[in-house]
Amino acid sequence: MAEEAKWYVVHTYSGYENKVKANIEKSVENRGISDLITDVRVPTEDVIEKKGDAEKVVKRKVFPGYVIIKMIMTDESWFIVRNTRGVTGFVGPGSKPVPLSDEEVERMGVETIRMAAIDFTVGDEVSIKSGPMEGFSGKITNIDETTRKVNVSVSMFGRETPVEIDYTQVERIN
Numbered sequence: 001m002a003e004e005a006k007w008y009v010v011h012t013y014s015g016y017e018n019k020v021k022a023n024i025e026k027s028v029e030n031r032g033i034s035d036l037i038t039d040v041r042v043p044t045e046d047v048i049e050k051k052g053d054a055e056k057v058v059k060r061k062v063f064p065g066y067v068i069i070k071m072i073m074t075d076e077s078w079f080i081v082r083n084t085r086g087v088t089g090f091v092g093p094g095s096k097p098v099p100l101s102d103e104e105v106e107r108m109g110v111e112t113i114r115m116a117a118i119d120f121t122v123g124d125e126v127s128i129k130s131g132p133m134e135g136f137s138g139k140i141t142n143i144d145e146t147t148r149k150v151n152v153s154v155s156m157f158g159r160e161t162p163v164e165i166d167y168t169q170v171e172r173i174n
Contacts (some may be wrong), residue, residue, distance in 0.1 A: 005038045006099035008057060008081075009091040010067045015087035017071060020067050023084045036077040039070035066091070068108070073097060093170040116169045118143055118150070126170040133163055137173060 012020045043062040090097035127137040138154035
């Protein structure tokens with residue numbers, strides 16, 4: 001199928017999240033439409049609860065009253081989800097559900113969008129191609145994979161100056 005599945009948010013009766021998830025998964029299996037509805041999730045987080053001296057880790061719903069579904073929106077998939085017992089509707093204006101953006105999916109912790117690997121190593125000579133330091137060149141002194149930033153030692157006014165910039169703003173000098 002040419003269209004890619006997107007994440008949608010469905011509002012449910014409070015406390016029905018897991019039942020809605022199970023019912024949707026059962027409908028998908030019974031109707032053989034796993035190509036339309038590919039994933040159903042109730043995001044949870046581990047929380048430490050204290051009672052007196054005792055501590056225990058419990059799973060708590062991150063978004064009570066909501067289920068997140070990865071699906072290709074068709075009349076059939078919409079109908080199945082919308083008419084699942086416990087579902088009050090899709091989140092979005094009017095009758096047209098709006099998919100979550102990649103940033104929202106990432107922020108919610110539903111799915112990590114795989115980013116391209118940073119193709120630099122410490123010591124590489126690079127040229128800064130955008131931003132306030134555009135036109136300068138220097139050596140990479142550090143790479144931070146989590147923030148996707150590189151530290152570049154740039155020669156300014158006769159002295160080495162460390163600059164932290166996004167890895168997309170530099171290119172290797174051959």
